[in-house]
Amino acid sequence: MASYEENSVSFTENSLDQRQLEEIERILHSDLISNGVHCVLLIDLAGNIIAKDDNGASRIDMYSLAALSAANFGAVEAMAKIVGEEEFALLFHKGESESLYFGKVNNELLIITVFGKEISLGLLRMKVADAMEHIRKIWRKF
Amino acid sequence: MAFINIKNKEVQAKIVYYGPGRGGKTSNLEYIYQQFRDRIPSEMVSIKTHGDRTLFFDFMPFMVGKIKGYSVRVQLYTVPGQVKYDATRRLVLKGVDGVVFVADSLSVQRKKNLISLKNLQTNLAAYKKDIFKIPLVLQYNKRDLEDQGIPVLPIDILEKDLNQQLKVPSFPASALKGDNVVATLKKIISLTMVAFQKGLT
Numbered sequence: 001m002a003s004y005e006e007n008s009v010s011f012t013e014n015s016l017d018q019r020q021l022e023e024i025e026r027i028l029h030s031d032l033i034s035n036g037v038h039c040v041l042l043i044d045l046a047g048n049i050i051a052k053d054d055n056g057a058s059r060i061d062m063y064s065l066a067a068l069s070a071a072n073f074g075a076v077e078a079m080a081k082i083v084g085e086e087e088f089a090l091l092f093h094k095g096e097s098e099s100l101y102f103g104k105v106n107n108e109l110l111i112i113t114v115f116g117k118e119i120s121l122g123l124l125r126m127k128v129a130d131a132m133e134h135i136r137k138i139w140r141k142f
Numbered sequence: 143m144a145f146i147n148i149k150n151k152e153v154q155a156k157i158v159y160y161g162p163g164r165g166g167k168t169s170n171l172e173y174i175y176q177q178f179r180d181r182i183p184s185e186m187v188s189i190k191t192h193g194d195r196t197l198f199f200d201f202m203p204f205m206v207g208k209i210k211g212y213s214v215r216v217q218l219y220t221v222p223g224q225v226k227y228d229a230t231r232r233l234v235l236k237g238v239d240g241v242v243f244v245a246d247s248l249s250v251q252r253k254k255n256l257i258s259l260k261n262l263q264t265n266l267a268a269y270k271k272d273i274f275k276i277p278l279v280l281q282y283n284k285r286d287l288e289d290q291g292i293p294v295l296p297i298d299i300l301e302k303d304l305n306q307q308l309k310v311p312s313f314p315a316s317a318l319k320g321d322n323v324v325a326t327l328k329k330i331i332s333l334t335m336v337a338f339q340k341g342l343t
Binding site: 017048071 | 184198199219229234236238
């Protein structure tokens, strides 16, 4: 069944070229960081970071956040199936000063935003939806 | 599934420590964490029960160095060993690039090793990965208990039980004392990187 060769295929499948990565980073910055998001991560469902950006003031351990987010997303998706849902549309954790919002870009990718009180959840969801649509278009190209 | 970032020249790979409950998977990571603080850019993350058993996983990133000009970062994970946590175990295996199977050398745990290895094969198959082809290293942990007069399985029995068909590299080890913990890690990193380089060429 699976082989090194198959692993290699998935490896190269996940190799965005420099132009695509720059485009994704530009989107993360203009759609999210410029609108007051503290930190944003684009990860795959294995927990690897594909792209990231922050406002320069963030001191977050992004790699741990990515690993936990992928696991959390997997767990929540499994919970959804148990209650007969395909998935839960809104994944949001509200904190005193920092909050987290997760969006599923496609079957491979997840976007995680860390934000504070500068931006409302409604506006954030809109901006994340825009960014996800842009990323989907870039991802489809390879 | 590893990710290669061409722009930042970085490769990320996922290595999972698998095996029966109380076998020493977390102890392996704890030893690595103590020994290589300079290569581990963050704290070790553990999701565990109040009884100190792994509930979901342990996680830490480990900087390997440069290969072909790329900075290689491996993400080390453990799974919860207890049988009842199979769903979370499967989640942790998603996108795995290399596996260390930590077997418990205690004679009384012989059957549990076999069940866990079979479970690894089943869960890898769920992601269309073949236990015979994925980079895999066996570790026979708790060899130090022999000195205390506690019955442990001889290495040849463990080899026969677990490695007769797989024929992968194996190490007698003591995660508590650190014996062969680093050798195990080096071997799985090297096997995983060889598999990647085949993908790069």
